[in-house]
Amino acid sequence: MKRKTFLITGLLLALSLLFTGCNGEKDNQVKIKVGSKDFTENQIVAELYSLALEDEGFNVERVFDVSSAVIHNSIYNNDIDVYPEYTGTGLLAVLKMSPIADPDKVYQIVKKEYKDKFNIEWLDYSKANDGQGLVIATKVAQKYGIKTISDLQKNADKIRFASQGEFNEREDALPALEAVYGHFNWKSSKVYDNSLKYQVLKNDEADVAPAYTTEGRLTESEFMLLEDDKKVWPPYNLAPVVRAEVLTKNPKIKQILNKISAALNTENLTKLNAEVDIEGKEYKDVAKSFYQTLK
Numbered sequence: 001m002k003r004k005t006f007l008i009t010g011l012l013l014a015l016s017l018l019f020t021g022c023n024g025e026k027d028n029q030v031k032i033k034v035g036s037k038d039f040t041e042n043q044i045v046a047e048l049y050s051l052a053l054e055d056e057g058f059n060v061e062r063v064f065d066v067s068s069a070v071i072h073n074s075i076y077n078n079d080i081d082v083y084p085e086y087t088g089t090g091l092l093a094v095l096k097m098s099p100i101a102d103p104d105k106v107y108q109i110v111k112k113e114y115k116d117k118f119n120i121e122w123l124d125y126s127k128a129n130d131g132q133g134l135v136i137a138t139k140v141a142q143k144y145g146i147k148t149i150s151d152l153q154k155n156a157d158k159i160r161f162a163s164q165g166e167f168n169e170r171e172d173a174l175p176a177l178e179a180v181y182g183h184f185n186w187k188s189s190k191v192y193d194n195s196l197k198y199q200v201l202k203n204d205e206a207d208v209a210p211a212y213t214t215e216g217r218l219t220e221s222e223f224m225l226l227e228d229d230k231k232v233w234p235p236y237n238l239a240p241v242v243r244a245e246v247l248t249k250n251p252k253i254k255q256i257l258n259k260i261s262a263a264l265n266t267e268n269l270t271k272l273n274a275e276v277d278i279e280g281k282e283y284k285d286v287a288k289s290f291y292q293t294l295k
Contacts, residue, residue, distance in 0.1 A: 029059040030250055035080030036064040037071055040276045040283055041130060041214060041269065045084040045238060045260070047287035052256050055295075076118050081246045082257070087125055088236035090114065092172070099172055103129070103235040114241065121247050123257050125239035126264035128214065132173065132233040134226045135211035137201045141224050148229040152208065153181045161189040162197055162206035172233070173210065180232040198223065214266055216274030238264060263294050 032053055036046030043064055050060045063080045072094050074080045090110035091097050095117075100106050103125070111122040136146060144155045152159065161184070167173040168189075178184060192200050197209040198217045211218065211225065213236075218225050240257040247253055268290075275286045 029057065031059045031061055032082060032246065032250070032253070033061045033063050033080045035066050035071060035074055035083035036062075037068045037083070038065040039068075040216075041273050042084055043283045044272050044276065044287045044290075045264070045269075047284055048260050048291055049082060049084065049240060049257055051288060051291045052260055053253070056252060056256050058250075058253075075120060075241065075243060078243065082240055082242040082253070084238050085122075085241045086130060086236040086238060087122075088131060088234040090122075090241075091234065099176070099234040101231040101234060103237055106235055107237065107239070115244065119244045121242050121244050123240040123242060123254055124261040125237040126261040127266065128238045128264040128269040129235050129266050130212055130214040130238065130269070131236040133211050133213040133228065134208055135197070135201070135215075135218065135223050136208045136226055137204075138222055138224045140207040141226075146226065148227040149177070149181055149232075150229050152226055153184055156184040156186050159187055159208055160206040161186040162192045162200045162209040163189055164194045164197070164210055165191040167210045176232055180230050214270045214273055216270060216277040218270055219274040219278075238269075259294070 034046055034050045034053065036042045046062070046064060050062055054060050063074070066074055066080070066083075068089075071080075071083060071085075075083060087103065087106045087110055088099075090113075091106050092099060095110065095113050097109070100109070107122065107125050114120045114122055134149060134152065136152070140159070141147065144151075144158060146152050146155055163174075168191075169175075174184075188206075190206065192206070192209070194210075197211065200206045201209060202222060208226075213225060217223060239261060242253060242257070272286055272290060275281045276283050
């Protein structure tokens with residue numbers, strides 16, 4: 001009887017140690033808090049970061065939908081560990097520097113300044129550039145042979161401009177455009193709400209409007225993004241920014257997230273945005289589907 005009791009006790013002890021070991025492994029998983037801003041594109045990319053980290057054994061806590069106005073403070077104050085940021089945003093909005101057109105120069109500046117001032121690391125930047133641009137109705141572009149902003153400026157007297165009000169006044173918008181390309185002598189210029197611009201072009205109420213270069217509607221053949229041939233606007237390339245302390249403790253993160261950066265470009269990011277904003281898919285599903293193609 002004593003032998004039987006001893007065997008049962010031994011078995012229970014072994015099971016206890018086994019479960020303790022399992023729990024210990026889980027508890028020891030490194031937790032990474034991945035943040036995102038509160039719009040589609042940033043959510044998709046942050047979800048890609050999350051999936052890639054989870055695949056490599058990290059325990060990810062998603063801290064999504066953070067206001068763009070406070071997300072820098074969130075990472076600086078350790079509320080998040082990593083999130084997708086734009087080089088132009090880092091240069092202009094965070095560091096308060098003047099616009100620079102060269103993508104690599106902008107990246108090198110933000111990389112150095114963030115490390116020196118905030119102890120935050122910029123990993124590799126992607127080719128995906130969510131910058132300022134101008135969208136034109138394709139039929140109008142074809143009618144007048146317009147492919148670039150220089151072409152647009154030469155034909156401005158035939159073009160109806162759908163402004164968004166602020167665009168006419170903001171230093172880095174129309175004033176910057178005219179400083180580089182010359183005055184735009186529009187046939188007409190009216191102010192429309194930003195959310196209506198594609199409808200306005202589609203309804204033939206205007207011909208050209210300000211846009212961002214990765215908007216999902218740009219995948220539609222009715223619209224065309226004009227080439228900024230004189231590079232007036234600064235680049236907004238996406239890159240992971242990570243707290244340096246977290247990266248030092250977990251250097252593997254660099255390789256994992258750089259792989260995501262290498263896979264992104266303006267064209268495929270625009271299509272991912274379109275799947276959410278036009279087709280109505282969930283950003284998590286879109287990110288997961290794209291991530292499967294990278295494995």
